[in-house]
Amino acid sequence: MGMAAESHEFHVLAVDDSHIDRKLIERLLKTSSYQVTTVDSGSKALEFLGLQEDELSHPNQPSVSPSSQQDVQVNLIITDYCMPGMTGYDLLKKIKESSSLRDIPVVIMSSDNVPSRISRCLEEGAEEFFLKPVRMSDVNKLRPHMLKAKYRSQDREKQEDQEQITESQDEGGDKKHPRRLQQLQLQKPNNNKRKSMDEGLSPDRTRPRYNGLTVL
């Protein structure tokens, strides 16, 4: 993957049935140098993401280019809550239920300030809830979520690569190589960190605790 340019590094999918709001959110996102795709419904969003719906709405949509699932790389989905048919909440649920899509961060927008609605969305896994009209200061909050998701998937890929390498090195099939277990433990930096904090400040500690772990 190498060095991606700072601009257009992330692709955001915006979902809103209001034409004006789509225009506004697109402008805000493009100003932040994101690549943007806008759709006007939840079902079109799922179509774009590669999931087929049971009841298909009009397949002819000029604003959405049909692309195979491999080509589509979406780093964040921002959706309006109140939409006819599939609401933003329904869309959120469908995304979180999908094994291929659940790691994509989802943000909800709404013109109505309803606390129960907000908490329901956050509980279902939405990263943020923005009240409309959405401002630049809201859009500035999106980057950390996309970076976190990116690092998480990179870590997972590294871990899978590591396991593959060790497996190919293993000669003995069933036998669990002790070195392999050690390597797997090192791949979970969070657990080790917590343990070392629980152990407290040991006077014996002469070298940094995180020796050997990848620090991001």
Added chain:
Amino acid sequence: MDGGLDLLQKQLVDYVASLFNEFNQIQSLQDESNPDFVVEVVSLFFEDSEKLLNELAKSLDQQDVDFKKVDAHVHQLKGSSSSIGAQRVQNACATFRHYCDEKNIEGCLTCLQQVRNEYFLVKGKLEILLKVTKQSTSRHSYSQLHS
């Protein structure tokens, strides 16, 4: 005699400046690379709103008024006026929705009139804003109106 004209001119400049402040949100999204943004969004707002107002008049004119449909239209109008910064239209829509909830036809009709009035008021303002924006973009005299 010149003094009166100067005062009028100053008032006009102040008024236009206040429009830029009032619609600061959409104004801030316009730049050299997107010089037509404000025009596009405002034109869209005019189109959408007038379509909705017509739909509302038609829906309220029915024998059996479908209040859910009326409410949906008002909700849409409330949303777009909020996005553009048309506060008074937005507020009038909020009141309208209450009458929809109560299925109060008289109340709805009064509100529709109110929303209409507020809409045409803001349309006037936005048209001035558009005119000045177009002039500013071509003459690069933007800074004069931004305090």
